[in-house]
Amino acid sequence: MANTVLSAKRFLDSHQPGKWDISYTKLNLQKPVPSDIVISRSCVPKPIDCLAREVGLMSDEVELYGKTKAKVQLDIIKRLQAQPDGKYVVVTGITPTPLGEGKSTTTIGLVQALGAHMKLNVFACVRQPSQGPTFGIKGGAAGGGYSQVIPMEEFNLHLTGDIHAITAANNLVAAAIDARMFHEATQSDKALYNRLVPLSGGQRQFSAIQINRLKKLGIEKTDPTTLTEEEITRFARLDIDPESVTWQRVLDTNDRFLRKITIGQSPTEKGYTREAQFDITVASEIMAVLALTSSLEDMRLRLAKMVVATSRSGEPITTEDLGVSGALAVLMRDAIKPNLMQTLEGTPVFVHAGPFANIAHGNSSILADKIALKLVGPEGFVVTEAGFGADIGMEKFFNIKCRYSGLRPHVVVLVATVRALKMHGGGPTVTAGMPLPKEYVEENLPLLEKGCSNMRKQIENAKHFGVPVVVAVNAFKTDTEAELDLICNMAKTAGAFDAVRCSHWAEGGAGAVALGQAVQRASEAPSNFKFLYDLPIVDKIRIIAQKIYGADDIELVFFFFFFFLCVCVCVCVVIVKPVFWDLLSNKIIGFSNLPICMAKTHLSLSHEADKKGVPTGFILPIRDIRASVGAGFLFPLVGTMPTIPGLPTRPCFYDIDLDPETEQVNGLF
């Protein structure tokens, strides 16, 4: 320990924050480009403690997890408090298609360019992939070609256990809810109280969490023997309405048969069955808390105010009421620290928080971005990735993440490809494994031009926020010069600051230098950041629907379980009436200030996944609305969408295997 402290001191003396002494890893480019895993393995990663030193981290700020991953302690924020932030770039895309646009690949290619080629301090901040899709349809998410996070198997599997910690924490809450309802249903008030505040050494004592509950109930007592019978009842009986439970169990597995289940059917549960469901772990509110929190203390507070249900009299029931909030903080103690990894060219990457910008907010963590912005210093760049298309991930990045972080982005990079735009233009559907229709491999300018409408709309969406947009045209070998030119021209006409073709997939950072330069120029352009909304609830939803998705209006088709009010309002409205909304908004206490996290398909600007391009003339249906009070957003569900994916007939796992001799992972891509 003495050694560590000594080395930290020596380091501080010799080292200025923001001045990096970093070595880059040289790529040995092959043609044709080998498979992702072959490239990933051909590069030896720098020992992660070396990289940590190179980017200005002190040895006692870093916890190694094997030789290629490390967690970074939050103390560093204090140490670098006075350091000005670097430039903040968010990478987003056009509406995704089955053809893949290469958003992660572009994020990594861009940082390889800015770092290894333009010699700027740069960090990529990306999200930890969910293991559901890794073994299901999508495969891994480490980038591709010569623009990857390595080692990709470490990146794609377990990482340092953050998602597992969320699963454990989330399901402890779920178990606590059902166990509590069961114990309350089968015990008298007195028995409940005696068990909740048990004798220990002949005395009863409240735990700190129980004193918080007493305070919430307005009972200013700390001696368990002094409670009146009425106070005992109020304290001991949460009286959860089983119908009101909004907290779901989670797994990081594509297990579609858990989408709707009946629980409690064992005779030991004495007939207290109810319907429930599992979601994918990354959709848990705890994941959103992790992504949006600013410190350990803030996380502890957010984890305590998560609302899980309402009582029969309409009171919101929180994790603090269940007594489980402290345990959640303990389970999340390590997960809050961002994970350090590296790109193929040896530039640093933070991997933190999770994906699924359709059913979650799907952005990497505020903490990772903040630490990275300090580490790169004022001339450096932090490139962070927002999930799916700009209507989903970027909109949430601005309206939710930037709102909570206070950070203001300098540039939006919007990734587009010729093929995907052709599909938006009405190109034929693509069947996995079948040769691509000729529309996608031969020049077709009219189709491309038509599809550019989607790009134009997404540029507009970014411009709503007042931030300059650079379009990255991720080139494929079958794209023609005329096609690439067309996209660039149309992007500029639509108001992009610049539009640049890039070839980082085939060439690594060298293929994204032009993009890097455009981003650098854009970061110096005037940025006039503003939020899209700052309005009562219905208008927030409508404004997103109209301005971002291009809807005519929104409609409500749902039962609204309103667990914030003292009454449970069941509403079934077809067209929203402003009068109704005004009434509702006025009643909502502590609700109207929360931003909106739409749960909407990522495959279309509208709520219908098969509507490509820029759908018009549609009304956006809102099926339900949930509140993530700990995370700090409202969660309208648009249309019907499963919150846990399924496995296809032939999941990715068929190809995945371990070589017991070399210990190599095969088949991950």
Added chain:
Amino acid sequence: MANTVLSAKRFLDSHQPGKWDISYTKLNLQKPVPSDIVISRSCVPKPIDCLAREVGLMSDEVELYGKTKAKVQLDIIKRLQAQPDGKYVVVTGITPTPLGEGKSTTTIGLVQALGAHMKLNVFACVRQPSQGPTFGIKGGAAGGGYSQVIPMEEFNLHLTGDIHAITAANNLVAAAIDARMFHEATQSDKALYNRLVPLSGGQRQFSAIQINRLKKLGIEKTDPTTLTEEEITRFARLDIDPESVTWQRVLDTNDRFLRKITIGQSPTEKGYTREAQFDITVASEIMAVLALTSSLEDMRLRLAKMVVATSRSGEPITTEDLGVSGALAVLMRDAIKPNLMQTLEGTPVFVHAGPFANIAHGNSSILADKIALKLVGPEGFVVTEAGFGADIGMEKFFNIKCRYSGLRPHVVVLVATVRALKMHGGGPTVTAGMPLPKEYVEENLPLLEKGCSNMRKQIENAKHFGVPVVVAVNAFKTDTEAELDLICNMAKTAGAFDAVRCSHWAEGGAGAVALGQAVQRASEAPSNFKFLYDLPIVDKIRIIAQKIYGADDIELVFFFFFFFLCVCVCVCVVIVKPVFWDLLSNKIIGFSNLPICMAKTHLSLSHEADKKGVPTGFILPIRDIRASVGAGFLFPLVGTMPTIPGLPTRPCFYDIDLDPETEQVNGLF
């Protein structure tokens, strides 16, 4: 990397395996003994890389996980191949009572004595605790008082993610089973085949795992276009009988409402509902595979042959048939490496595999024991812990673990306490939080003498295996001299090699030196190890029931889903008839050689938890029998026993919290 290799070489030159240069941590003993967490925090752990070096591990054999935990690579087994093994000691106990006997504490106290005080090379091999009980009733499992694994919060929470990896792997299998049944039910043979062997670049290709399935079906083809229609049907259609699925989902949470559930109730699953259940993760067959495997290659094979169901025609369906076996090996790639931690006095500990010797086999891993035995060298000691009482954990240690490892233990340490034996003698029940009845805090020799029957029986049980038994009497401050003497005398009369009182809880290793010396002497005594059985199936179960539990006989009260035979036999027999069993045994192919892993309550020698002491005159009911073919044992279920615990009215989590300032975990014990 170059540095690592160099240091490893230098290390090899200067270092002889088995010769340790280890520094011990001095305890600063306080009276009265502070709480476990206060003691744990008062000791600064050695940096784990230092400890690794001290016990002869090379730097490239160790993967650090933070500063206090590390994983040890399996390569070391090859490096130390020629090194003779150390002495092998297993710690077990009398039948557990709510009073706690201190088995983990004794394991840790003993290694602290052998190491820090007797200056012998010594390793403790213990199991990773399940987070279910950590947040439920039991609390942590790091030992107690001045005999603990530190830091206890790292030990009790997540560790390096092994149990999380098992949860992920287990549930991927479960999702694959239900998804496969669904896809088969909703697609034609041709469509199934086309999806299972999809076109890629215009061609179809089998994955390696699919070729294994073809071989199993006797189809010696590798070109997907050459299969006949009949072969396509046989290959593509597993035709799983939903009623036959034995594979359950798991969580490492005490969630009783998942004991019996109905899944598939979402409209997306088109009515294919079925009953299912969740077990606690540590009861997963994959945990048993982890504990019993001998290498990465062996693990890969075991993970492939796990049987999850039978087809409608009675064929066993394995994880390999599902195509998921390789992915399982990949998910378990890091979990197979034992985790290095340390005791309060700085001696090394391997933490690997899981508890629950009642519903699982509940022993630490063979790999950890094997590596430790090489590291300590021929004069050193490895002390491994078996779960619950000697009738459960120790019986499984001998009959299952030693059978697969080939290792032969030198000494059994049986832990007993005055209080627990008094309870076995018929002492009054104890209510949590209430003062202990006077029987337990005042001298009561007749009650103690009566209760010693349980200890006598457990000594006999150990002696069935031909290994010398040392009884460790874990002393409490209220125990009298006469009581402690009585136990020691009765233990020796019952055939123990020695019986020693110890006070390691209050004094650390210094309080267990007498025990250490007795163990050292016993390890030099002649040991005559033999298995309890090597017989056809029914006799194995009966011999355990009669010889270990003291039952008169066994009876079958169950529906026997026999997924190894080509027919599904439903048997409802009351008293076992040898003729029936002989018939059955003859039909069982590849079944009769497997050892038995009884699922029985740990709270009594019988199947009834409230029967203390040595129950007699009972017939042991066998409710069901399952086969863990990957792990390699048969799994008879004795009586009714939940395979996932529940949360009490006031779970441990009420006391657990994180101090956001100091980052300390409070309330874990």
